[in-house]
Structures are given as structure tokens and as C-alpha cells.
Amino acid sequence: xxxxxxxxxxxxxxxxxxxxxxxxxxxxxxxxxxxxxxxxxxxxxxxxxxxxxxxxxxxxxxxxxxxxxxxxxxxxxxxxxxxxxxxxxxxxxxxxxxxxxxxxxxxxxxxxxxxxxxxxxxxxxxxxxxxxxxxxxxxxxxxxxxxxxxxxxxxxxxxxxxxxxxxxxxxxxxxxxxxxxxxxxxxxxxxxxxxxxxxxxxxxxxxxxxxxxxxxxxxxxxxxxxxxxxxxxxxxxxxxxxxxxxxxxxxxxxxxxxxxxxxxxxxxxxxxxxxxxxxxxxxxxxxxxxxxxxxxxxxxxxxxxxxxxxxxxxxxxxxxxxxxxxxxxxxxxxxxxxxxxxxxxxxxxxxxxxxxxxxxxxx
Numbered sequence: 198x199x200x201x202x203x204x205x206x207x208x209x210x211x212x213x214x215x216x217x218x219x220x221x222x223x224x225x226x227x228x229x230x231x232x233x234x235x236x237x238x239x240x241x242x243x244x245x246x247x248x249x250x251x252x253x254x255x256x257x258x259x260x261x262x263x264x265x266x267x268x269x270x271x272x273x274x275x276x277x278x279x280x281x282x283x284x285x286x287x288x289x290x291x292x293x294x295x296x297x298x299x300x301x302x303x304x305x306x307x308x309x310x311x312x313x314x315x316x317x318x319x320x321x322x323x324x325x326x327x328x329x330x331x332x333x334x335x336x337x338x339x340x341x342x343x344x345x346x347x348x349x350x351x352x353x354x355x356x357x358x359x360x361x362x363x364x365x366x367x368x369x370x371x372x373x374x375x376x377x378x379x380x381x382x383x384x385x386x387x388x389x390x391x392x393x394x395x396x397x398x399x400x401x402x403x404x405x406x407x408x409x410x411x412x413x414x415x416x417x418x419x420x421x422x423x424x425x426x427x428x429x430x431x432x433x434x435x436x437x438x439x440x441x442x443x444x445x446x447x448x449x450x451x452x453x454x455x456x457x458x459x460x461x462x463x464x465x466x467x468x469x470x471x472x473x474x475x476x477x478x479x480x481x482x483x484x485x486x487x488x489x490x491x492x493x494x495x496x497x498x499x500x501x502x503x504x505x506x507x508x509x510x511x512x513x514x515x516x517x518x519x520x521x522x523x524x525x526x527x528x529x530x531x532x533x534x535x536x537x538x539x540x541x542x543x544x545x546x547x548x549x550x551x552x553x554x555x556x557x558x559x560x
Contacts, residue, residue, distance in 0.1 A: 209261055211381065215373065218385050219274040227283065228273055228290055230333055232266070236294055236323055240266035242459020245367075246375060248299035249433040251464070252485040256429055263374045265300065269293050271370065272362040276352060279393055279403065284339045288347040289362050292354070294323050297455035298463055299437050306438030318456055321345045351400045352393065358511035358522075359396070360403040368510070372417045376424060379417055387414050394513045394520045404513030404520065411514040411523050412530055419533045422508045426537075428546030429488045432501045436482050436548075440467070440475065447472045481550050490543040500547035509537055 207213055231237060243265040244250060250259045273290040276282070295318030297303045324330050324345060334341055347354040355361040369387070372379035379387075390410035396402045405411040424430060441463075444450045449470045450463055458466075467479045494500070511534065512523050524531045 211261075211373075212263070212267060214381055215370075215384065216271065216274060218381065218388055219271055219278060221278050221388075223278065225273065225277040225283075225286055227337060228270070228286065231287065231290060231330065232270065234327070234329055236327055236330065237266060237269065237290070239457070239459075240264060240269060240293065240296065242461065243296055243298050243300060244460060245300075245370060247302045247434055248437040248460060249302070249430060250375070251437075251460075252433055252482050254429055254433065254485055254488070256424070256427070257375075257433065259375045260377065261374065263370055265293050265296050268366055268370065271366040272353075275362045275365060279391065280352060283337055284343045285347075285350045285353050287334070287337070287339055288344050288350055288353045291320055291324065291344055292347055292363060293317075294320055295456075298458060298460045299441060299455070302434045302437035303441060303455060304438070305434045306442050351402055355400075355402065357507070358509055360510050360512050362403070364508075364510060365391075365403060367508075368414075368418050368421045371421045371424070376417075376420055378420050383413075383417075386410065392515065394515055396513055396520065402513050404515065406515050408514055408516055408523075408526065411512050412527055414512065415510070415523055415527075415530050415533065418510050419537060422510075422537055423540065425505065425508050426540055426542065428490055428501065428542040431503055431505055431542075432488050432546045432548065433482075433485070434505075435501050435503070436478075436485075436499070440479050440482060443475050443478060444470075444472075447475055449475050478550070481548070485548060488546050488548060490546050492544045495545055495547040497551070498547040499550035500545050502545045507538075509534070 207216075241264050245263045245265055245268050246257070246259060249257045269290050269292065272292065273286050276289040277286045280286070297317070324341065331341065334344065343349060351359070351361065353362055357364070369379070369384055373381070373384060387410060390405045390407055392404060392406045393401050394404040405414065441450070441455070444463075444467055445452055447470075449472055450458075450466055454463060454466075464479070467475055470476055494502075513520050514523050514526065516526055524534050
């Protein structure tokens with residue numbers, strides 16, 4: 198088992214085992230001092246699933262809480278396993294340090310559906326303002342510039358459809374915790390086939406050492422990507438963002454609260470608020486069990502009609518001594534990839550909610 202300080206107080210046994218799988222017997226203990234800092238501890242109160250798991254839709258019934266800190270640590274463990282590089286490991290650990298409460302639902306608040314980059318605070322700003330982080334980086338002989346510029350390291354950050362650690366843990370943890378289409382044994386099977394390969398640009402990239410495991414992984418990645426294209430999920434994200442905007446506009450919370458308070462503290466402020474409208478809309482969200490779908494524009498309903506970020510991947514595969522994109526050598530994957538790219542849910546989705554001022558705006 199892994200020597201750990203972050204893990205020993207973790208209450209979830211399955212997540213402890215998940216982290217052990219990612220470590221593969223080699224825990225980078227130098228990350229502990231960073232994890233215990235306030236800047237990262239804040240992420241314990243920010244969920245990985247952007248707040249949609251607070252409503253009552255069957256599709257959002259997660260097994261348990263998976264925080265942005267869990268995700269950040271998982272990314273660091275994967276990078277260490279693949280590279281044994283301190284700089285890249287710390288880049289992965291800090292990549293989400295500027296994430297607000299409710300994460301990408303706040304991008305929806307800003308109407309940033311496709312890139313989903315509007316809400317995140319600068320890692321540069323956060324590290325620059327922390328004497329301890331800078332002190333620890335110096336003691337670890339890690340460059341501050343490298344940690345804040347993770348796009349220098351394609352294992353940590355890369356463009357789709359490549360796999361980087363952020364994307365990889367997003368898929369693995371979603372399959373385990375939310376979609377429930379993977380067990381720990383499935384993840385172990387996938388993980389042991391991960392390798393770093395050279396792509397056509399001669400850059401390092403996370404890939405698989407065999408075709409069958411790559412195809413197996415893609416089936417889960419396809420399910421993950423499809424979940425996030427469904428109108429139920431998009432409406433939940435938009436409604437979360439709209440409630441937060443209402444709460445800010447009515448001075449129930451501030452924008453700064455999104456970067457300082459936990460999601461549960463913000464929810465409690467809403468529930469304790471004197472503002473009946475904000476309480477009402479949050480209650481509608483929290484008790485949401487069904488989203489209606491239609492190709493006709495709804496009247497006097499809260500509705501969405503939006504496209505959102507595509508989260509597909511196309512892993513690199515080592516095959517017959519060379520490296521290929523999975524869709525170039527797998528017919529079954531090509532078919533799933535085509536289905537995904539051609540998928541479009543109904544034009545509109547709505548719920549029975551009065552179009553209150555902020556909610557009535559055309560999208």
C-alpha cells in the first residue's frame with residue numbers, strides 16, 4: 198500500500214484504492230506539503246461534476262463526492278507514475294487551483310459553453326500571492342514559470358483529441374463515480390497499458406501499448422463524452438450558473454465567494470437567504486427530476502438551446518511497431534466516433550419554471 202498523508206484521512210475506501218492504482222506503489226511524498234496549503238485545501242469543497250450532482254435527475258446520481266482536490270491529486274499521481282518528473286507533477290497538482298465553486302457551471306453563467314475557460318482564476322496570480330508555495334517550489338528546485346505554464350508539458354496539458362492527465366482522470370473518475378460504467382478492476386486493466394508515445398508532431402503523448410485496451414478505453418470515453426452532450430446535463434449546468442448569477446445580483450453571495458467558499462457553504466447561504474426568488478429557483482434545481490425535450494421553442498418556460506464543449510478523445514496506439522490514432526486502425530472506434538460527432542440532442546430542453554428576469558434572456 199501507498200505511504201500517504203493525503204489518503205490516510207480520506208473517508209472513501211474505493212477512492213483510496215483508486216489512488217493506490219494510480220500510484221502503482223510509488224507515492225510522491227513531496228506533494229504533501231503543497232496539498233495541505235489553503236490554496237489546494239479549498240478544492241475539497243469544489244466538486245468535480247460542476248454542481249449537477251446536487252439536483253435529483255437520475256443521470257446525476259453519483260456514487261459519492263469526488264472533489265477537485267481528489268481530481269488534482271489523481272492527476273499528479275498519474276504524471277508521477279508516467280514521468281517521475283517533479284515539475285510536471287506539480288503542474289498537474291496545481292492545474293485546477295483557480296477553479297471556482299461549481300466549476301464549469303460558472304462558465305455557463307458567463308455564456309462560455311464551448312471553450313469553458315472564462316471562470317478560472319490565473320494559476321500565476323494564485324502562486325504569486327503565496328509565499329509558502331514559492332518557498333516550497335524553491336526547496337524542490339522547481340521553476341515557478343514551468344508550474345504556471347503547463348502547456349509546455351503535453352503530458353499535463355494538450356489539445357483534444359489527445360489524452361493528457363486532466364482528460365484522463367476526468368474520464369476514469371467519471372466512469373467510476375458518475376457514469377458507473379467502470380469498476381476498479383477495469384481501471385487497473387486500462388492503467389497498466391498506459392505509455393508515453395511520440396505523436397506525429399514528435400511530442401510526448403499519453404497512449405496505449407496495445408489496440409484492444411485502447412478500444413476498451415474508448416468505449417468508456419465515448420459514454421463519458423455523450424453524457425456531457427445531453428440536454429439534461431446542459432440544462433443543469435446552465436441553471437446552476439443562472440442561480441449563481443441571481444445570487445450575486447441579489448447580493449446573497451459575491452463573485453469572490455465563488456473562489457473562497459465551498460459549494461455547500463454557498464448553497465446554505467442561498468437557503469438561509471431572505472431572497473425568496475433565489476431560494477425558489479435553487480429549490481427547483483435541487484428537486485429537478487425530469488427535463489422535457491422538444492424541437493419547438495418553449496413558451497413561458499425556463500429553456501436552453503445551446504451547443505457545448507466537445508470532450509471526445511482519440512488515443513495514440515502503439516501498433517505493429519508504429520504509433521497511430523485509434524480511429525485510423527479501428528473500424529469499431531471509427532463508427533462510435535462518427536456517432537458522437539453527428540449526435541445532436543433536441544433543439545430545446547425546458548423545465549416548468551417561470552421565466553424570471555435573468556432566466557428569460559435568450560440564449
